[in-house]
Amino acid sequence: MTLEGYDPQEIQRLCRSLYTAFGVGCESAGQVPLPAGLGDPLDARKLIEQVEPVRAYADDKLLYLTGKRLKDRELPSGTAPTLGYALYGKDRALVSTHGVRNWEEGLRRVARHSLHQLGHLWDLYHCLDPRCSMYPPWTPSFANGDSIFCSFCREKSEQKIRLAKS
Amino acid sequence: MADSAPQFSIAVGDRVVYPNQGVCRVFNVDTKEVAGQRLTFVSMRREEDGAVVMVPTTKVQAIGLRRLATRDEVGKIFTFLKSESDKADLDWKQRARTNVDRMTQGGLQGLAEVVKGLQVLSELRPLPTKERELYDNARHLLVSEMAASLSISECDAEDAIDLVLSPPGRERPKRTAEEFKQIPAAEEEELELGGDLLSLGGDGGELDLPAEEEAEASEGEEEEEQHPPPARGARAKRGGGKPHKLPETAGSGEKRAAKGKKPPAAPGKRAAERKPRAAKHATASADGKSKRKVAAARPSKASGRKKK
Numbered sequence: 001m002t003l004e005g006y007d008p009q010e011i012q013r014l015c016r017s018l019y020t021a022f023g024v025g026c027e028s029a030g031q032v033p034l035p036a037g038l039g040d041p042l043d044a045r046k047l048i049e050q051v052e053p054v055r056a057y058a059d060d061k062l063l064y065l066t067g068k069r070l071k072d073r074e075l076p077s078g079t080a081p082t083l084g085y086a087l088y089g090k091d092r093a094l095v096s097t098h099g100v101r102n103w104e105e106g107l108r109r110v111a112r113h114s115l116h117q118l119g120h121l122w123d124l125y126h127c128l129d130p131r132c133s134m135y136p137p138w139t140p141s142f143a144n145g146d147s148i149f150c151s152f153c154r155e156k157s158e159q160k161i162r163l164a165k166s
Numbered sequence: 167m168a169d170s171a172p173q174f175s176i177a178v179g180d181r182v183v184y185p186n187q188g189v190c191r192v193f194n195v196d197t198k199e200v201a202g203q204r205l206t207f208v209s210m211r212r213e214e215d216g217a218v219v220m221v222p223t224t225k226v227q228a229i230g231l232r233r234l235a236t237r238d239e240v241g242k243i244f245t246f247l248k249s250e251s252d253k254a255d256l257d258w259k260q261r262a263r264t265n266v267d268r269m270t271q272g273g274l275q276g277l278a279e280v281v282k283g284l285q286v287l288s289e290l291r292p293l294p295t296k297e298r299e300l301y302d303n304a305r306h307l308l309v310s311e312m313a314a315s316l317s318i319s320e321c322d323a324e325d326a327i328d329l330v331l332s333p334p335g336r337e338r339p340k341r342t343a344e345e346f347k348q349i350p351a352a353e354e355e356e357l358e359l360g361g362d363l364l365s366l367g368g369d370g371g372e373l374d375l376p377a378e379e380e381a382e383a384s385e386g387e388e389e390e391e392q393h394p395p396p397a398r399g400a401r402a403k404r405g406g407g408k409p410h411k412l413p414e415t416a417g418s419g420e421k422r423a424a425k426g427k428k429p430p431a432a433p434g435k436r437a438a439e440r441k442p443r444a445a446k447h448a449t450a451s452a453d454g455k456s457k458r459k460v461a462a463a464r465p466s467k468a469s470g471r472k473k474k
Contacts, residue, residue: 075329
């Protein structure tokens with residue numbers, strides 16, 4: 001799902017990357033309006049709660065893409081840089097493509113962040129392997145990596161996907 | 167552990183933590199008759215998936231059921247995670263034993279210790295599958311309890327933990343086996359810890375293996391580090407042929423380094439060193455110091471014939 005206008009070809013390429021990583025179907029479900037009154041930068045927590053739902057099968061996962069910047073979150077241990085947000089084990093995640101000017105170069109980063117947030121939806125936690133997409137996303141090496149999972153995260157996500165209702 | 171009444175009162179609606187299961191909410195406390203005995207059961211539902219657990223009140227303490235951590239306790243966990251402490255034990259057996267104890271009886275602090283210990287260890291070498299699973303379980307339980315305690319989402323709870331463990335803009339450091347040495351060798355000698363003291367093994371008395379199993383396990387560990395017994399036996403029968411090449415495990419090299427042993431020599435060198443080593447063992451066996459070494463150094467039939 002997109003919250004602003006994106007080139008359909010770009011979205012198609014992103015879908016292909018996600019399909020390769022998870023091995024399950026991935027398709028664009030169109031655009032929904034951005035909820036009003038969230039300010040700029042956007043509050044990820046509020047946005048994920050207020051965004052318009054999409055009719056989907058049980059256990060389908062929805063990834064919302066926005067080109068706007070997300071506000072850093074104040075957490076008990078400090079301020080977390082926020083490039084995405086997910087409801088763990090549930091059905092909604094959000095990724096910001098803010099700062100991606102050239103989609104040719106930026107696709108890799110967006111795909112890796114998308115994979116990271118979708119991984120959280122399949123109950124994956126942060127990983128120890130720097131090559132894995134579930135590695136903490138604010139580390140310098142994260143953006144340079146490929147959109148892949150390590151063998152542990154891949155097996156775990158496949159197990160969860162196999163048990164999914166749909 | 168003996169059955170006893172719970173140390174804290176449990177009422178309907180309370181949120182408790184069941185070790186290794188996660189946060190549960192009590193929805194019923196009632197008395198039931200089971201096998202002619204009237205027992206009071208605490209029924210609780212796991213928040214994550216709604217699974218129902220019933221525990222007799224007499225077993226509550228024994229299984230380690232506890233209240234959800236308070237905000238202050240969570241604050242202490244962040245302080246602990248920030249600190250430069252808790253290097254995991256390089257001895258896998260000791261580490262596994264400690265981590266099992268921490269998971270079941272350690273509370274929130276125990277979970278944090280497992281997560282931090284294994285994360286630090288992973289900076290030395292990749293974790294084996296079992297420990298990777300343990301790490302994932304511990305992280306999952308830690309995140310869900312922190313999220314419940316602080317009334318925040320799991321996403322925020324995990325990010326709060328990782329802000330401390332992997333601060334933004336910094337890569338995780340690479341560690342060396344030297345850093346994991348808890349007590350320097352010199353100090354250890356000074357302490358002169360006897361076998362009795364070492365075998366106490368902290369609080370985990372229940373998990374201590376019997377002496378025979380302990381011996382077998384340590385023997386197995388040594389053999390794992392060097393050569394597997396069938397290959398060694400076969401080689402001895404053959405009168406020493408081509409050395410049986412084994413894949414070098416990530417851990418064995420570090421253990422060797424930690425114990426101050428020499429790193430493994432190149433295959434060619436190793437073959438060249440074999441004869442002098444056998445001679446050394448033979449001397450040791452003559453003194454009657456080590457039975458294992460005697461067996462290893464016993465000359466094969468083939469070599470005996472050659473001498474004649």
